[in-house]
Amino acid sequence: MSLKDLLSPFFVWQRAFEKPYTTLRPTLDRPGAPAYRGFHINITETCVGCGSCQTICQNNAIDMVAVDSYAGRDGDSGLRPRFDYGRCCWCGLCVDICTAASLRMSNEYAWISDDPDSFHFTAGVDDKPWQDNELGYRRAEGYHLNPPKRIEMPMLAAEESLKSFAEVTLGYNEEQAKNEADRCVECGICVATCPAHMDVPDYIHSIRDGDYEKGLQLMYRTNPFPATCGRICTRRCESVCPVGILGEPVAIRWLKRFIVDQVDKKDYKRILEKPIENTDFKVAIIGAGPGGLSAAYYLRQQGHAVTVYEAQETGGGMLRYGVPSYRLPDAELDKDIDHITSIGVDIKYNSRIGKDIMFESLLEDYDAVFLSTGLSVPSSMRINGENHSRVLSGLQILADVASDRDPGIGKKVAVIGGGNVAMDAARVSRRLGAEVTILYRRRISDMPADEEEIHESQEEGCTIVSQAIPVEIIDAENMQQVSIKWGEAKMVDDPKGGRARPVLQEDKIHTETFDCIISAIGQSSNLDYLSKEVQEQLAIEWGKFTPGEYQHTSMQKLFVGGDFANRTADAISAIEDGHHAARGINRFLNPDFYTQLEKQDN
């Protein structure tokens, strides 16, 4: 032992009387750095509960939990992330992936508690002192872990598309579809918003897996028109896609189309076939449009004998006679309809109710009846001169073109209206070689037509004159033409707070001459096939039905759905009305079965 070792205990005692060098709890006085990854903050009003933070967390430190105040909001899952600080490693991946940029981190790092359960907290919901911290980690501007831009759909150039009625959109190839499918965060928020509640994340997942047959099966669970919807759906799902908050929403419609395009029609039976056990029930359906055929499909699957009565010579309704083939090729619509008939749905074409067969006899002969005849009567402008021979209806133009008849529009056309029928009539007219002017009463931003349709009509050379009110139709100098007087409108606020309304400025009237004027200002229903006595029993307001639960009317056997029974008037809503009516008809035909089922559930 050295002398130093011998004397060291005495030196220790020397320290016993000195002031200590350590300081108590030094970290409380030392703030985290400005970009420190500290405790989480969530701006819950911006958050939509997509759960991508939970998915990306490598430590399973995040659970999505229900928060009452966000339940039932459109485009919101009603969930918010709850953090487990026993697991979190503060990597910040959750912040980087957040689709709404609502999640960030404070620079706070000290949290002392003797209750271990307190370290689970729902950021932004549980009151924490750091929630309003200005400092802490934020995702860098423009930094995205998930590509914000969607894969662009290849399309025919406008000049090329005008040469024919060939389909304008060309479809994704496999690589494009998989890359687009990869953008989906599988939150499922789209499912609630879709009128048919399609299994969107699951069928998108099937694209990632390359299992298109499974994707098709998933789609048919809720929608027997996937080829159609994959082309022309109004895609409410995309309007709530969280990826669209900071970027472009996932191209759900195009991915649906991709799956259908991969599966040959001849394989549908093998992929989709389910054994059908026939019942003794017979159901009649009036109208072979999307509503009627959707009901037919799901009713046939339940084993009921289904007969559809259709006034036209082919099925599809507005899908056939209203949507032009450059948007929805006949072959694709037929792919959907042929599968429906292949499972035993019988469609009787050229059968007009009220003429070829009476409605009362259907009620008599069938166990249930579903009505879905849509809005087929064009509204008239009711201005002077409207009966001029060169004023044509937009619906008639589209029906003529769909039936390969020349609508006789000439080379210079005015289209009155701003809905999808007006856009379709305008773009069809361009393909027939006409110069087209669209006169719309309100602003372009007020147009009810799909934004894509409006944009493409302009790309194809249609001129849109907004705030243009038709006032009078008069003879032109040339008997083969027609003139229209239209006035400029100024927009005024609605005193009741509704949308702004156009008001004619009487000192700003223009007169223009065209080869024809196409009127497309709206549509209504034709219920002439229902007798006065039948109509007395039904809740019909302004030509539209207001059905009860499961699309049931006050007449025992009668169910209704589609454009004349809902407010949205699009294909997907009609399809869901048909499916919902099928559920209702099943309950009506098998009440004991469903009562027992409900008892078991309870």
Add this chain to the structure above:
Amino acid sequence: MNTVDEILDYAIDQEQLAADFYEDVAQRVETAGMKKILLDFSAEEKRHKKILLAVKTGEHELTPEQEILDLKISDYLVEVNVSDNITYQDALIIAMQRERAAYNLYSDMAKKVPESKLKYILIGLAKEEAKHKLFFEAEYDERVLTDN
């Protein structure tokens, strides 16, 4: 009609006549849905009558100074005749045009009288008819001009 009471009585009678008109048409039309709409119009006219009765008793004030939005929708639509199978569109056009005629009547009468309580009442009645016309024009804008 030279006095305020006479003009108010006239206006009240006109509202009742309008209510009766819609009820008569409701009896003629074939469809239950159309009947209901026309009976709703009749009820609206009866509501207008109640307002005018309240003006007469002093319980309600007319507002001649109020600016009422004029959508001018009915100004350029063709005249529609009542028939057994009028459409919803027709019914609204008839209603708009009746209100416009009533508005014009009171406005024209107001122009012919000097500044007085009578003039004030006539302008007030014209404004009431303008409100009614706006109601029907807004319905037309929402229900018929869906795509325009």
